[in-house]
Amino acid sequence: MIEWEEIENNLRKTLSGHRFQHSVGVSVTAEDLAKRFGADPVQARLAGLLHDCARDMSNNHLLQSAETFGIVVDTVLRRVPELLHAPVGAQLVRERYKISDPAVCQAIARHTVGAKDMSVLDMVIYLADCIEPGRDFLGVHELRRLAAVDLWAAMVKAYDQSIIYIIQQGGLVHPATIEGRNALLLGIR
Numbered sequence: 001m002i003e004w005e006e007i008e009n010n011l012r013k014t015l016s017g018h019r020f021q022h023s024v025g026v027s028v029t030a031e032d033l034a035k036r037f038g039a040d041p042v043q044a045r046l047a048g049l050l051h052d053c054a055r056d057m058s059n060n061h062l063l064q065s066a067e068t069f070g071i072v073v074d075t076v077l078r079r080v081p082e083l084l085h086a087p088v089g090a091q092l093v094r095e096r097y098k099i100s101d102p103a104v105c106q107a108i109a110r111h112t113v114g115a116k117d118m119s120v121l122d123m124v125i126y127l128a129d130c131i132e133p134g135r136d137f138l139g140v141h142e143l144r145r146l147a148a149v150d151l152w153a154a155m156v157k158a159y160d161q162s163i164i165y166i167i168q169q170g171g172l173v174h175p176a177t178i179e180g181r182n183a184l185l186l187g188i189r
């Protein structure tokens with residue numbers, strides 16, 4: 001694995017200033033959530049910093065990279081290639097940043113659409129992405145309030161807000177997000 005400072009320098013070069021600040025915010029927030037909910041704070045801090053490492057790649061580049069990496073591009077991913085920044089980012093983290101920790105890579109791969117079997121670390125990164133201090137959208141205060149006390153309720157609310165927002169925009173909701181929400185509602189808290 002490369003040094004923290006080198007990771008930051010690399011991200012500064014590949015991300016916009018705004019996106020880099022967001023990544024630092026997610027890293028700090030994820031560390032805090034991990035301590036609160038029993039995930040590994042070191043993994044959370046690292047996954048948070050790197051989660052958007054592929055976010056400023058073009059759609060074409062994301063689609064090409066997905067093909068190179070053998071990532072399955074389903075019909076929704078083909079139509080909304082931005083979503084590929086999560087699984088492509090996870091692969092870059094393995095290859096470019098030499099981070100082999102599967103838990104860190106999985107949390108990065110799942111941070112945008114979620115999944116039906118999210119680990120605590122996966123949820124911590126997903127939520128930190130929604131509530132880091134730079135985020136400002138209707139409902140972020142309620143999400144921050146829930147994330148301070150109840151991981152399960154905060155995750156359900158985060159899925160709800162994402163699904164409602166995409167529907168309001170007339171967009172395609174990725175099935176993993178619906179599966180993730182259903183799994184939380186069907187599972188034992």
Ligand SMILES: Nc1ncnc2c1ncn2[C@@H]1O[C@H](COP(=O)(O)OP(=O)(O)O)[C@@H](O)[C@H]1O
Binds near residue numbers: 080083
């Ligand atoms: N679960 C989802 N299903 C379908 N589209 C989504 C989903 N989550 C986000 N999107 C869309 O994908 C794009 C990128 O989302 P995201 O990476 O979460 O945004 P941000 O850059 O604010 O972090 C946005 O256009 C968003 O509406």
